[in-house]
Amino acid sequence: MTTTSIFADKEPGLRARLEPARRITFAAAALVIFLVGLLLAFITWNGIQLFTVTGVPLPQILSPTWQPDPGSGATSFGLLPFILGTLGVMFVAAIMATPLSVGLALFMAEVAPGWARRVTRPAMEVFVGIPSVVYGWLGITTLVPFLGGPLKGLGFTLGQSWFAGSLVLSLMILPTITSVAYDAFLTVPLEMRSASLALGTTRWQTIRHVLLPAAGAGLATAVVLGMMRAAGEALAVQMVIGNRITIPTSLTQPMITLTSEITLDMGNTVAGEPWNQALWTMGLVLLVVSFTFVLIVRRLARQTVPA
Protein backbone atom coordinates (compact mmCIF):
# COMPACT_ATOMS: atom_id res chain seq x y z
CA MET A 1 0.00 0.00 0.00
CA THR A 2 2.62 2.51 1.03
CA THR A 3 4.85 1.75 -1.92
CA THR A 4 2.05 2.22 -4.39
CA SER A 5 1.22 5.59 -2.93
CA ILE A 6 4.83 6.70 -3.24
CA PHE A 7 4.88 5.73 -6.89
CA ALA A 8 1.54 7.33 -7.44
CA ASP A 9 2.89 10.63 -6.21
CA LYS A 10 5.77 10.52 -8.63
CA GLU A 11 3.87 9.49 -11.68
CA PRO A 12 0.17 10.26 -12.05
CA GLY A 13 -1.90 7.28 -13.13
CA LEU A 14 0.64 4.69 -11.99
CA ARG A 15 -1.37 3.82 -8.95
CA ALA A 16 -4.37 2.99 -11.10
CA ARG A 17 -2.22 0.89 -13.36
CA LEU A 18 -0.77 -0.98 -10.43
CA GLU A 19 -4.15 -1.64 -8.93
CA PRO A 20 -4.86 -4.87 -10.89
CA ALA A 21 -1.43 -6.22 -9.97
CA ARG A 22 -2.08 -5.39 -6.34
CA ARG A 23 -5.37 -7.18 -6.48
CA ILE A 24 -3.81 -10.24 -8.07
CA THR A 25 -1.08 -10.49 -5.46
CA PHE A 26 -3.58 -9.93 -2.71
CA ALA A 27 -5.82 -12.66 -4.12
CA ALA A 28 -2.84 -14.99 -4.36
CA ALA A 29 -1.94 -14.36 -0.75
CA ALA A 30 -5.53 -14.82 0.37
CA LEU A 31 -5.76 -18.05 -1.60
CA VAL A 32 -2.65 -19.46 0.05
CA ILE A 33 -3.92 -18.59 3.51
CA PHE A 34 -7.28 -20.08 2.64
CA LEU A 35 -5.66 -23.28 1.40
CA VAL A 36 -3.53 -23.60 4.51
CA GLY A 37 -6.61 -23.07 6.63
CA LEU A 38 -8.51 -25.67 4.66
CA LEU A 39 -5.66 -28.13 4.96
CA LEU A 40 -5.47 -27.64 8.71
CA ALA A 41 -9.19 -28.06 9.10
CA PHE A 42 -9.20 -31.17 6.88
CA ILE A 43 -6.36 -32.93 8.67
CA THR A 44 -7.66 -31.96 12.09
CA TRP A 45 -11.17 -33.12 11.22
CA ASN A 46 -9.91 -36.47 9.96
CA GLY A 47 -7.35 -36.75 12.74
CA ILE A 48 -9.91 -36.53 15.52
CA GLN A 49 -12.31 -39.07 14.01
CA LEU A 50 -10.49 -41.81 15.88
CA PHE A 51 -11.61 -40.20 19.14
CA THR A 52 -14.94 -38.67 18.19
CA VAL A 53 -16.37 -41.43 16.00
CA THR A 54 -14.60 -44.61 17.04
CA GLY A 55 -14.42 -43.53 20.65
CA VAL A 56 -10.81 -44.33 21.35
CA PRO A 57 -9.80 -42.56 24.57
CA LEU A 58 -7.25 -39.84 23.88
CA PRO A 59 -4.58 -41.12 26.32
CA GLN A 60 -4.48 -44.40 24.38
CA ILE A 61 -2.35 -42.83 21.66
CA LEU A 62 0.45 -42.54 24.18
CA SER A 63 0.45 -46.27 24.78
CA PRO A 64 3.27 -48.32 23.23
CA THR A 65 0.87 -50.97 21.87
CA TRP A 66 -0.05 -50.68 18.21
CA GLN A 67 -2.70 -53.28 17.42
CA PRO A 68 -4.98 -51.78 14.78
CA ASP A 69 -6.16 -55.02 13.15
CA PRO A 70 -9.74 -55.70 14.23
CA GLY A 71 -9.23 -59.33 13.23
CA SER A 72 -6.87 -59.92 16.13
CA GLY A 73 -9.09 -59.20 19.07
CA ALA A 74 -8.77 -56.05 21.14
CA THR A 75 -7.44 -53.12 19.17
CA SER A 76 -5.04 -50.58 20.58
CA PHE A 77 -3.91 -47.45 18.84
CA GLY A 78 -0.74 -46.59 20.73
CA LEU A 79 1.33 -44.16 18.72
CA LEU A 80 4.25 -43.91 21.12
CA PRO A 81 6.73 -45.98 19.05
CA PHE A 82 5.99 -43.83 16.01
CA ILE A 83 6.14 -40.48 17.81
CA LEU A 84 9.36 -41.34 19.63
CA GLY A 85 10.77 -42.76 16.41
CA THR A 86 10.10 -39.57 14.50
CA LEU A 87 11.57 -37.39 17.24
CA GLY A 88 14.53 -39.72 17.75
CA VAL A 89 15.55 -40.01 14.12
CA MET A 90 15.15 -36.25 13.76
CA PHE A 91 17.22 -35.21 16.76
CA VAL A 92 20.08 -37.56 15.96
CA ALA A 93 20.09 -36.36 12.36
CA ALA A 94 20.27 -32.75 13.56
CA ILE A 95 23.11 -33.60 15.91
CA MET A 96 25.02 -35.23 13.07
CA ALA A 97 24.33 -32.55 10.49
CA THR A 98 24.70 -29.36 12.53
CA PRO A 99 28.48 -29.26 13.09
CA LEU A 100 29.12 -30.05 9.44
CA SER A 101 26.57 -27.56 8.16
CA VAL A 102 27.65 -24.72 10.41
CA GLY A 103 31.28 -25.42 9.54
CA LEU A 104 30.43 -25.40 5.86
CA ALA A 105 28.43 -22.19 6.20
CA LEU A 106 31.31 -20.53 8.07
CA PHE A 107 33.70 -21.63 5.36
CA MET A 108 31.47 -20.23 2.66
CA ALA A 109 30.80 -16.98 4.47
CA GLU A 110 34.15 -16.21 6.03
CA VAL A 111 36.98 -18.30 4.75
CA ALA A 112 36.38 -19.39 1.19
CA PRO A 113 38.05 -17.50 -1.62
CA GLY A 114 35.65 -16.26 -4.29
CA TRP A 115 35.95 -19.26 -6.58
CA ALA A 116 35.26 -21.73 -3.80
CA ARG A 117 32.13 -19.80 -2.88
CA ARG A 118 31.01 -19.89 -6.49
CA VAL A 119 31.36 -23.68 -6.44
CA THR A 120 29.92 -24.49 -3.00
CA ARG A 121 26.71 -22.50 -3.32
CA PRO A 122 25.50 -24.23 -6.53
CA ALA A 123 26.70 -27.55 -5.12
CA MET A 124 24.42 -26.99 -2.13
CA GLU A 125 21.52 -26.20 -4.44
CA VAL A 126 22.10 -29.42 -6.38
CA PHE A 127 22.09 -31.19 -3.04
CA VAL A 128 18.65 -29.78 -2.27
CA GLY A 129 17.35 -30.88 -5.64
CA ILE A 130 18.20 -34.58 -5.26
CA PRO A 131 14.93 -36.49 -4.84
CA SER A 132 14.57 -38.23 -1.50
CA VAL A 133 14.08 -41.62 -3.14
CA VAL A 134 17.63 -41.35 -4.46
CA TYR A 135 18.93 -40.89 -0.93
CA GLY A 136 16.86 -43.85 0.15
CA TRP A 137 18.11 -45.92 -2.73
CA LEU A 138 21.73 -45.11 -1.93
CA GLY A 139 20.98 -45.88 1.69
CA ILE A 140 19.52 -49.29 1.04
CA THR A 141 22.05 -50.38 -1.58
CA THR A 142 25.28 -49.07 -0.01
CA LEU A 143 24.82 -47.84 3.57
CA VAL A 144 22.61 -50.64 4.88
CA PRO A 145 24.76 -53.52 3.54
CA PHE A 146 27.84 -51.73 4.88
CA LEU A 147 26.37 -51.33 8.38
CA GLY A 148 25.07 -54.89 8.39
CA GLY A 149 28.30 -56.28 6.96
CA PRO A 150 31.71 -54.79 7.90
CA LEU A 151 30.25 -52.87 10.85
CA LYS A 152 28.20 -55.73 12.21
CA GLY A 153 30.54 -55.89 15.21
CA LEU A 154 29.28 -52.52 16.46
CA GLY A 155 25.92 -54.10 17.22
CA PHE A 156 24.14 -53.83 13.88
CA THR A 157 22.50 -57.20 13.46
CA LEU A 158 20.94 -55.71 10.35
CA GLY A 159 21.90 -52.64 8.48
CA GLN A 160 18.43 -51.16 8.83
CA SER A 161 18.59 -49.04 11.92
CA TRP A 162 17.96 -45.77 13.69
CA PHE A 163 21.53 -44.78 12.84
CA ALA A 164 21.04 -45.47 9.12
CA GLY A 165 17.87 -43.37 9.09
CA SER A 166 19.52 -40.49 10.90
CA LEU A 167 22.60 -40.59 8.68
CA VAL A 168 20.54 -40.47 5.49
CA LEU A 169 18.41 -37.69 6.99
CA SER A 170 21.44 -35.72 8.09
CA LEU A 171 22.64 -35.65 4.49
CA MET A 172 19.22 -34.47 3.37
CA ILE A 173 18.97 -31.63 5.88
CA LEU A 174 22.59 -30.59 5.46
CA PRO A 175 21.87 -28.14 2.61
CA THR A 176 18.89 -26.65 4.46
CA ILE A 177 20.87 -25.94 7.60
CA THR A 178 23.90 -24.79 5.63
CA SER A 179 22.11 -22.24 3.50
CA VAL A 180 20.12 -20.74 6.36
CA ALA A 181 23.25 -20.64 8.55
CA TYR A 182 25.17 -19.04 5.69
CA ASP A 183 22.58 -16.28 5.48
CA ALA A 184 22.76 -15.85 9.24
CA PHE A 185 26.52 -15.27 9.04
CA LEU A 186 26.10 -12.81 6.19
CA THR A 187 23.70 -10.70 8.25
CA VAL A 188 26.33 -10.09 10.92
CA PRO A 189 27.44 -6.50 10.21
CA LEU A 190 30.89 -6.06 8.76
CA GLU A 191 31.63 -3.46 11.46
CA MET A 192 31.49 -6.13 14.13
CA ARG A 193 34.09 -8.20 12.31
CA SER A 194 36.23 -5.15 11.67
CA ALA A 195 36.03 -4.02 15.27
CA SER A 196 37.00 -7.43 16.49
CA LEU A 197 39.93 -7.76 14.10
CA ALA A 198 41.06 -4.24 14.95
CA LEU A 199 41.47 -5.37 18.54
CA GLY A 200 44.08 -7.75 17.28
CA THR A 201 42.13 -11.00 17.41
CA THR A 202 42.83 -13.87 15.07
CA ARG A 203 40.21 -14.94 12.54
CA TRP A 204 39.32 -17.90 14.72
CA GLN A 205 38.83 -15.70 17.76
CA THR A 206 36.56 -13.43 15.74
CA ILE A 207 34.53 -16.37 14.58
CA ARG A 208 34.36 -17.92 18.00
CA HIS A 209 33.62 -14.83 20.09
CA VAL A 210 31.87 -12.48 17.67
CA LEU A 211 30.32 -14.27 14.72
CA LEU A 212 28.90 -17.34 16.41
CA PRO A 213 27.20 -15.42 19.25
CA ALA A 214 25.93 -12.73 16.88
CA ALA A 215 24.50 -15.28 14.46
CA GLY A 216 23.33 -17.57 17.24
CA ALA A 217 19.60 -17.13 16.80
CA GLY A 218 19.95 -17.48 13.04
CA LEU A 219 21.89 -20.69 13.49
CA ALA A 220 19.24 -22.05 15.83
CA THR A 221 16.62 -21.20 13.23
CA ALA A 222 18.66 -23.09 10.65
CA VAL A 223 18.82 -26.18 12.84
CA VAL A 224 15.11 -26.07 13.63
CA LEU A 225 14.23 -25.71 9.95
CA GLY A 226 16.44 -28.69 9.24
CA MET A 227 14.66 -30.68 11.93
CA MET A 228 11.30 -29.79 10.45
CA ARG A 229 12.42 -31.12 7.11
CA ALA A 230 13.65 -34.25 8.89
CA ALA A 231 10.35 -34.82 10.69
CA GLY A 232 8.37 -34.73 7.48
CA GLU A 233 10.63 -36.90 5.37
CA ALA A 234 9.07 -40.27 4.66
CA LEU A 235 10.44 -42.22 1.78
CA ALA A 236 14.20 -42.20 2.27
CA VAL A 237 13.83 -42.91 5.97
CA GLN A 238 11.32 -45.65 5.49
CA MET A 239 13.72 -47.45 3.17
CA VAL A 240 16.55 -47.71 5.71
CA ILE A 241 15.08 -47.89 9.23
CA GLY A 242 13.60 -51.37 8.98
CA ASN A 243 10.12 -50.33 10.12
CA ARG A 244 10.04 -52.33 13.31
CA ILE A 245 7.21 -51.23 15.55
CA THR A 246 9.12 -50.90 18.76
CA ILE A 247 10.86 -48.26 20.80
CA PRO A 248 14.56 -48.72 20.00
CA THR A 249 17.04 -48.70 22.86
CA SER A 250 20.12 -48.22 20.73
CA LEU A 251 21.10 -46.50 17.49
CA THR A 252 21.88 -49.87 15.96
CA GLN A 253 18.31 -51.15 16.19
CA PRO A 254 15.52 -50.97 13.61
CA MET A 255 12.70 -48.54 14.38
CA ILE A 256 9.69 -46.83 12.86
CA THR A 257 8.45 -43.30 12.33
CA LEU A 258 5.03 -41.69 11.89
CA THR A 259 5.62 -41.00 8.22
CA SER A 260 6.79 -44.50 7.37
CA GLU A 261 3.81 -46.14 9.07
CA ILE A 262 1.48 -43.82 7.18
CA THR A 263 3.06 -44.72 3.85
CA LEU A 264 3.07 -48.43 4.69
CA ASP A 265 -0.61 -48.61 5.59
CA MET A 266 -2.23 -45.72 3.76
CA GLY A 267 -3.04 -47.54 0.52
CA ASN A 268 -4.27 -50.68 2.22
CA THR A 269 -6.79 -49.25 4.61
CA VAL A 270 -10.15 -47.82 3.63
CA ALA A 271 -11.61 -44.48 4.62
CA GLY A 272 -13.69 -44.74 7.77
CA GLU A 273 -12.16 -47.78 9.41
CA PRO A 274 -10.41 -47.09 12.74
CA TRP A 275 -7.07 -48.21 11.29
CA ASN A 276 -7.34 -45.51 8.63
CA GLN A 277 -8.50 -42.94 11.20
CA ALA A 278 -5.43 -43.72 13.27
CA LEU A 279 -3.23 -42.92 10.27
CA TRP A 280 -4.94 -39.52 10.02
CA THR A 281 -4.27 -39.04 13.71
CA MET A 282 -0.61 -39.72 13.00
CA GLY A 283 -0.77 -37.01 10.33
CA LEU A 284 -2.29 -34.65 12.86
CA VAL A 285 0.47 -35.43 15.35
CA LEU A 286 3.05 -34.67 12.64
CA LEU A 287 1.32 -31.39 11.98
CA VAL A 288 1.43 -30.52 15.67
CA VAL A 289 5.14 -31.37 15.74
CA SER A 290 5.85 -29.16 12.76
CA PHE A 291 3.71 -26.33 14.18
CA THR A 292 5.69 -26.47 17.37
CA PHE A 293 8.81 -26.00 15.31
CA VAL A 294 7.32 -23.10 13.38
CA LEU A 295 6.56 -21.39 16.69
CA ILE A 296 10.10 -22.03 17.86
CA VAL A 297 11.51 -20.58 14.63
CA ARG A 298 9.37 -17.47 14.98
CA ARG A 299 10.40 -17.01 18.59
CA LEU A 300 14.05 -17.33 17.56
CA ALA A 301 13.65 -14.99 14.61
CA ARG A 302 12.31 -12.28 16.89
CA GLN A 303 15.48 -12.51 18.96
CA THR A 304 17.75 -12.10 15.95
CA VAL A 305 16.83 -8.52 15.16
CA PRO A 306 19.06 -6.48 17.51
CA ALA A 307 22.35 -6.22 15.66
Place this chain on the structure above:
Amino acid sequence: MIIVSTKRVGALALAAALFAGACGGSGATTAPSGASSTGASAGASTSAGAGATCVTGSITASGSTALQPLVDAAAKQYQTACAGSTVSVQGGGSGTGLTQVLQGAVQIGNSDVTSDSKLKPEEASQLVDHVVARQGWVMVVNTGVTGVTSLTTQQATDIWTGKTTNWKDVGGPDLPIVLILRPASSGTGATFKKIVLGGQNEAAGTALTEDSNGAVTTAIGTTAGSTSVIGFAYYQANKAKVTALGLDGIQGSVDNLKNGSYKLQAFGHMYSKGAPDGLAKAFLDYMLSDSIQNTLIPSLFYAPAQ
Protein backbone atom coordinates in the same frame (compact mmCIF):
# COMPACT_ATOMS: atom_id res chain seq x y z
CA MET B 1 8.86 -68.84 -21.69
CA ILE B 2 7.22 -65.58 -20.74
CA ILE B 3 8.40 -63.88 -23.89
CA VAL B 4 7.00 -66.57 -26.15
CA SER B 5 3.58 -66.47 -24.60
CA THR B 6 3.48 -62.69 -24.55
CA LYS B 7 4.21 -62.68 -28.26
CA ARG B 8 1.43 -65.14 -28.85
CA VAL B 9 -0.93 -62.97 -26.84
CA GLY B 10 0.22 -59.92 -28.74
CA ALA B 11 -0.45 -61.60 -32.07
CA LEU B 12 -3.85 -62.64 -30.83
CA ALA B 13 -4.64 -59.15 -29.70
CA LEU B 14 -3.54 -57.82 -33.06
CA ALA B 15 -5.85 -60.23 -34.81
CA ALA B 16 -8.64 -59.14 -32.50
CA ALA B 17 -7.85 -55.54 -33.29
CA LEU B 18 -8.17 -56.14 -37.00
CA PHE B 19 -11.51 -57.80 -36.53
CA ALA B 20 -12.66 -55.12 -34.17
CA GLY B 21 -11.71 -52.48 -36.69
CA ALA B 22 -13.57 -54.24 -39.45
CA CYS B 23 -16.61 -54.68 -37.24
CA GLY B 24 -16.50 -51.13 -35.94
CA GLY B 25 -16.65 -49.87 -39.49
CA SER B 26 -19.74 -51.87 -40.26
CA GLY B 27 -22.36 -49.94 -38.40
CA ALA B 28 -21.48 -49.86 -34.74
CA THR B 29 -24.02 -47.89 -32.81
CA THR B 30 -23.32 -45.43 -30.06
CA ALA B 31 -26.25 -46.47 -27.95
CA PRO B 32 -25.52 -46.23 -24.20
CA SER B 33 -24.58 -49.81 -23.62
CA GLY B 34 -24.81 -50.69 -27.28
CA ALA B 35 -21.76 -52.83 -27.66
CA SER B 36 -20.67 -53.85 -31.08
CA SER B 37 -19.68 -57.42 -30.69
CA THR B 38 -16.52 -58.15 -32.55
CA GLY B 39 -17.00 -61.83 -32.99
CA ALA B 40 -13.26 -62.07 -32.87
CA SER B 41 -13.42 -65.67 -31.85
CA ALA B 42 -14.01 -66.52 -35.46
CA GLY B 43 -10.50 -65.45 -36.28
CA ALA B 44 -8.84 -67.57 -33.67
CA SER B 45 -6.35 -69.88 -35.20
CA THR B 46 -5.63 -70.94 -31.63
CA SER B 47 -8.11 -72.49 -29.28
CA ALA B 48 -8.46 -69.27 -27.32
CA GLY B 49 -10.90 -66.77 -28.63
CA ALA B 50 -10.46 -63.09 -27.85
CA GLY B 51 -13.89 -62.25 -26.58
CA ALA B 52 -13.63 -58.49 -26.43
CA THR B 53 -16.89 -56.62 -26.63
CA CYS B 54 -15.96 -53.13 -27.62
CA VAL B 55 -17.51 -50.13 -25.93
CA THR B 56 -15.92 -46.77 -26.48
CA GLY B 57 -15.26 -44.53 -23.55
CA SER B 58 -12.86 -44.17 -20.69
CA ILE B 59 -12.69 -45.86 -17.30
CA THR B 60 -10.20 -46.13 -14.49
CA ALA B 61 -9.40 -49.11 -12.31
CA SER B 62 -7.31 -48.61 -9.18
CA GLY B 63 -6.23 -50.59 -6.14
CA SER B 64 -4.29 -53.77 -5.45
CA THR B 65 -0.70 -53.69 -6.59
CA ALA B 66 -0.63 -57.50 -6.61
CA LEU B 67 -3.36 -57.54 -9.22
CA GLN B 68 -2.06 -54.52 -11.10
CA PRO B 69 0.29 -56.28 -13.56
CA LEU B 70 -2.58 -58.51 -14.71
CA VAL B 71 -5.20 -55.79 -15.03
CA ASP B 72 -2.68 -53.53 -16.71
CA ALA B 73 -1.76 -56.16 -19.32
CA ALA B 74 -5.41 -56.99 -19.93
CA ALA B 75 -6.23 -53.28 -20.33
CA LYS B 76 -3.48 -52.91 -22.92
CA GLN B 77 -4.84 -55.86 -24.88
CA TYR B 78 -8.37 -54.57 -24.65
CA GLN B 79 -7.36 -51.14 -25.89
CA THR B 80 -5.46 -52.69 -28.77
CA ALA B 81 -8.56 -54.66 -29.70
CA CYS B 82 -10.95 -51.77 -29.20
CA ALA B 83 -9.96 -48.43 -30.63
CA GLY B 84 -11.61 -45.58 -28.79
CA SER B 85 -11.62 -47.32 -25.41
CA THR B 86 -9.35 -46.17 -22.64
CA VAL B 87 -8.84 -48.30 -19.55
CA SER B 88 -6.42 -46.66 -17.11
CA VAL B 89 -4.99 -48.87 -14.40
CA GLN B 90 -3.54 -47.48 -11.20
CA GLY B 91 -2.11 -49.03 -8.05
CA GLY B 92 -2.51 -47.51 -4.61
CA GLY B 93 -3.34 -50.62 -2.63
CA SER B 94 -6.49 -52.65 -2.04
CA GLY B 95 -7.87 -50.14 0.47
CA THR B 96 -7.48 -47.32 -2.00
CA GLY B 97 -9.26 -49.33 -4.68
CA LEU B 98 -12.20 -50.11 -2.42
CA THR B 99 -12.43 -46.54 -1.13
CA GLN B 100 -12.24 -44.99 -4.57
CA VAL B 101 -14.78 -47.26 -6.21
CA LEU B 102 -17.16 -46.67 -3.32
CA GLN B 103 -16.73 -42.91 -3.67
CA GLY B 104 -17.24 -43.16 -7.40
CA ALA B 105 -13.78 -41.79 -8.14
CA VAL B 106 -12.99 -44.87 -10.24
CA GLN B 107 -15.25 -47.36 -12.01
CA ILE B 108 -13.41 -50.47 -10.89
CA GLY B 109 -11.66 -51.09 -7.56
CA ASN B 110 -9.09 -53.90 -7.49
CA SER B 111 -8.63 -55.71 -4.21
CA ASP B 112 -6.85 -58.75 -2.81
CA VAL B 113 -9.40 -58.98 -0.04
CA THR B 114 -13.16 -59.02 0.02
CA SER B 115 -14.96 -55.74 0.50
CA ASP B 116 -16.71 -56.86 3.68
CA SER B 117 -13.36 -57.43 5.38
CA LYS B 118 -12.52 -53.76 4.96
CA LEU B 119 -15.72 -51.78 4.61
CA LYS B 120 -18.73 -51.36 6.83
CA PRO B 121 -21.57 -53.75 5.92
CA GLU B 122 -23.77 -51.02 4.46
CA GLU B 123 -20.86 -49.84 2.28
CA ALA B 124 -19.74 -53.31 1.25
CA SER B 125 -23.23 -54.16 0.06
CA GLN B 126 -23.07 -51.37 -2.52
CA LEU B 127 -20.17 -53.02 -4.30
CA VAL B 128 -20.44 -55.91 -6.73
CA ASP B 129 -17.62 -58.42 -6.67
CA HIS B 130 -16.07 -59.83 -9.84
CA VAL B 131 -13.53 -62.55 -9.15
CA VAL B 132 -11.10 -62.43 -12.04
CA ALA B 133 -8.13 -64.54 -10.98
CA ARG B 134 -6.42 -66.45 -8.26
CA GLN B 135 -3.10 -65.14 -7.06
CA GLY B 136 -0.45 -66.94 -5.10
CA TRP B 137 2.26 -65.89 -2.71
CA VAL B 138 5.42 -67.74 -1.87
CA MET B 139 7.71 -67.75 1.16
CA VAL B 140 11.23 -66.86 0.11
CA VAL B 141 14.56 -67.01 1.94
CA ASN B 142 18.05 -65.69 1.43
CA THR B 143 20.05 -68.09 -0.75
CA GLY B 144 22.38 -68.74 2.22
CA VAL B 145 19.61 -70.68 3.96
CA THR B 146 20.29 -74.15 2.60
CA GLY B 147 18.71 -77.45 3.50
CA VAL B 148 15.22 -76.04 3.90
CA THR B 149 12.93 -76.53 0.92
CA SER B 150 9.55 -76.45 2.56
CA LEU B 151 7.96 -75.41 5.84
CA THR B 152 4.92 -76.89 7.46
CA THR B 153 2.16 -74.50 8.42
CA GLN B 154 3.17 -74.99 12.06
CA GLN B 155 6.84 -74.24 11.36
CA ALA B 156 5.91 -71.12 9.39
CA THR B 157 3.60 -69.98 12.17
CA ASP B 158 6.34 -70.45 14.75
CA ILE B 159 8.77 -68.45 12.64
CA TRP B 160 6.35 -65.63 11.85
CA THR B 161 5.12 -65.30 15.41
CA GLY B 162 8.67 -65.23 16.72
CA LYS B 163 8.74 -68.61 18.49
CA THR B 164 11.34 -70.09 16.18
CA THR B 165 14.29 -67.78 15.76
CA ASN B 166 17.01 -69.96 14.23
CA TRP B 167 17.03 -71.86 10.96
CA LYS B 168 18.61 -74.88 12.65
CA ASP B 169 15.28 -75.59 14.35
CA VAL B 170 13.64 -76.25 10.98
CA GLY B 171 16.45 -78.21 9.38
CA GLY B 172 18.58 -75.35 8.14
CA PRO B 173 21.98 -73.93 9.07
CA ASP B 174 22.76 -72.41 12.48
CA LEU B 175 21.71 -68.91 11.46
CA PRO B 176 19.34 -66.45 13.13
CA ILE B 177 16.09 -65.89 11.26
CA VAL B 178 15.58 -62.35 10.05
CA LEU B 179 11.87 -61.89 9.52
CA ILE B 180 10.75 -59.34 6.96
CA LEU B 181 7.03 -58.68 7.22
CA ARG B 182 4.63 -57.13 4.78
CA PRO B 183 2.47 -54.35 6.23
CA ALA B 184 -0.29 -55.97 8.27
CA SER B 185 -2.85 -53.97 6.33
CA SER B 186 -1.68 -55.21 2.92
CA GLY B 187 -3.38 -57.95 0.94
CA THR B 188 -0.25 -60.06 1.22
CA GLY B 189 -0.07 -59.56 4.96
CA ALA B 190 -3.76 -60.23 5.50
CA THR B 191 -3.79 -63.37 3.33
CA PHE B 192 -0.72 -64.82 4.97
CA LYS B 193 -2.08 -64.11 8.42
CA LYS B 194 -5.39 -65.74 7.64
CA ILE B 195 -4.19 -68.81 5.77
CA VAL B 196 -0.87 -69.66 7.35
CA LEU B 197 -0.90 -68.06 10.78
CA GLY B 198 -4.52 -68.87 11.51
CA GLY B 199 -5.17 -65.28 12.53
CA GLN B 200 -2.29 -64.98 14.98
CA ASN B 201 -0.30 -61.77 15.10
CA GLU B 202 3.11 -61.56 13.50
CA ALA B 203 6.12 -60.74 15.64
CA ALA B 204 6.08 -57.06 14.64
CA GLY B 205 8.28 -56.07 17.57
CA THR B 206 11.24 -58.11 16.40
CA ALA B 207 10.83 -58.11 12.63
CA LEU B 208 11.41 -55.64 9.85
CA THR B 209 8.64 -54.42 7.57
CA GLU B 210 8.98 -53.59 3.89
CA ASP B 211 6.04 -52.53 1.82
CA SER B 212 6.81 -53.47 -1.74
CA ASN B 213 7.68 -56.72 -3.44
CA GLY B 214 10.75 -54.99 -4.87
CA ALA B 215 12.06 -53.77 -1.52
CA VAL B 216 11.44 -57.19 0.02
CA THR B 217 13.27 -58.97 -2.76
CA THR B 218 16.25 -56.65 -2.43
CA ALA B 219 16.32 -57.09 1.35
CA ILE B 220 16.07 -60.89 1.14
CA GLY B 221 18.79 -60.98 -1.48
CA THR B 222 21.24 -59.08 0.72
CA THR B 223 20.35 -60.09 4.29
CA ALA B 224 21.68 -63.41 5.61
CA GLY B 225 19.02 -65.61 7.15
CA SER B 226 16.15 -63.41 6.01
CA THR B 227 12.72 -64.61 4.97
CA SER B 228 9.52 -63.03 3.71
CA VAL B 229 6.50 -63.51 1.47
CA ILE B 230 6.22 -62.20 -2.10
CA GLY B 231 3.84 -62.57 -5.01
CA PHE B 232 4.41 -65.35 -7.56
CA ALA B 233 5.29 -63.01 -10.41
CA TYR B 234 7.89 -61.22 -8.33
CA TYR B 235 9.47 -64.50 -7.34
CA GLN B 236 9.64 -65.61 -10.98
CA ALA B 237 11.39 -62.36 -11.87
CA ASN B 238 13.93 -62.79 -9.07
CA LYS B 239 14.54 -66.53 -9.05
CA ALA B 240 18.30 -66.08 -9.10
CA LYS B 241 18.40 -63.85 -6.02
CA VAL B 242 16.12 -65.69 -3.58
CA THR B 243 15.11 -69.24 -2.75
CA ALA B 244 11.45 -70.23 -2.62
CA LEU B 245 10.05 -72.45 0.13
CA GLY B 246 7.13 -74.81 -0.29
CA LEU B 247 4.25 -74.85 2.15
CA ASP B 248 3.38 -78.21 3.71
CA GLY B 249 5.55 -79.89 1.09
CA ILE B 250 3.77 -78.33 -1.87
CA GLN B 251 5.72 -76.00 -4.09
CA GLY B 252 4.19 -72.74 -5.22
CA SER B 253 3.46 -73.07 -8.93
CA VAL B 254 0.69 -72.04 -11.29
CA ASP B 255 -0.38 -75.70 -11.59
CA ASN B 256 -0.64 -76.08 -7.83
CA LEU B 257 -2.55 -72.81 -7.64
CA LYS B 258 -4.94 -74.09 -10.28
CA ASN B 259 -5.60 -77.46 -8.68
CA GLY B 260 -5.91 -75.79 -5.29
CA SER B 261 -3.30 -77.89 -3.52
CA TYR B 262 -1.15 -74.86 -2.78
CA LYS B 263 -3.10 -73.01 -0.15
CA LEU B 264 -1.29 -69.66 0.13
CA GLN B 265 -3.54 -68.10 -2.47
CA ALA B 266 -6.42 -65.67 -2.68
CA PHE B 267 -8.91 -64.49 -5.24
CA GLY B 268 -8.24 -61.29 -7.09
CA HIS B 269 -11.37 -59.13 -6.89
CA MET B 270 -12.48 -56.33 -9.16
CA TYR B 271 -15.33 -54.36 -7.63
CA SER B 272 -17.85 -52.13 -9.32
CA LYS B 273 -20.32 -49.89 -7.54
CA GLY B 274 -23.65 -51.49 -8.30
CA ALA B 275 -23.94 -53.59 -11.44
CA PRO B 276 -21.34 -52.48 -13.98
CA ASP B 277 -22.44 -50.97 -17.27
CA GLY B 278 -20.88 -49.71 -20.48
CA LEU B 279 -17.15 -50.02 -20.80
CA ALA B 280 -16.73 -51.24 -17.22
CA LYS B 281 -19.02 -54.19 -17.92
CA ALA B 282 -17.33 -54.91 -21.25
CA PHE B 283 -13.89 -54.85 -19.62
CA LEU B 284 -14.94 -57.01 -16.67
CA ASP B 285 -16.44 -59.51 -19.12
CA TYR B 286 -13.21 -59.39 -21.07
CA MET B 287 -11.26 -60.21 -17.88
CA LEU B 288 -13.21 -63.48 -17.76
CA SER B 289 -12.81 -64.28 -21.44
CA ASP B 290 -10.75 -67.18 -22.68
CA SER B 291 -7.85 -65.12 -23.93
CA ILE B 292 -7.33 -63.57 -20.52
CA GLN B 293 -8.15 -66.56 -18.33
CA ASN B 294 -6.28 -69.22 -20.26
CA THR B 295 -3.48 -67.32 -21.96
CA LEU B 296 -2.64 -64.08 -20.25
CA ILE B 297 -3.24 -65.21 -16.68
CA PRO B 298 -0.89 -68.21 -16.66
CA SER B 299 1.75 -66.26 -18.56
CA LEU B 300 1.81 -63.72 -15.70
CA PHE B 301 1.83 -66.47 -13.03
CA TYR B 302 -1.74 -66.12 -11.86
CA ALA B 303 -4.36 -68.88 -12.07
CA PRO B 304 -7.79 -68.67 -13.71
CA ALA B 305 -10.65 -67.60 -11.48
CA GLN B 306 -12.51 -70.89 -11.88
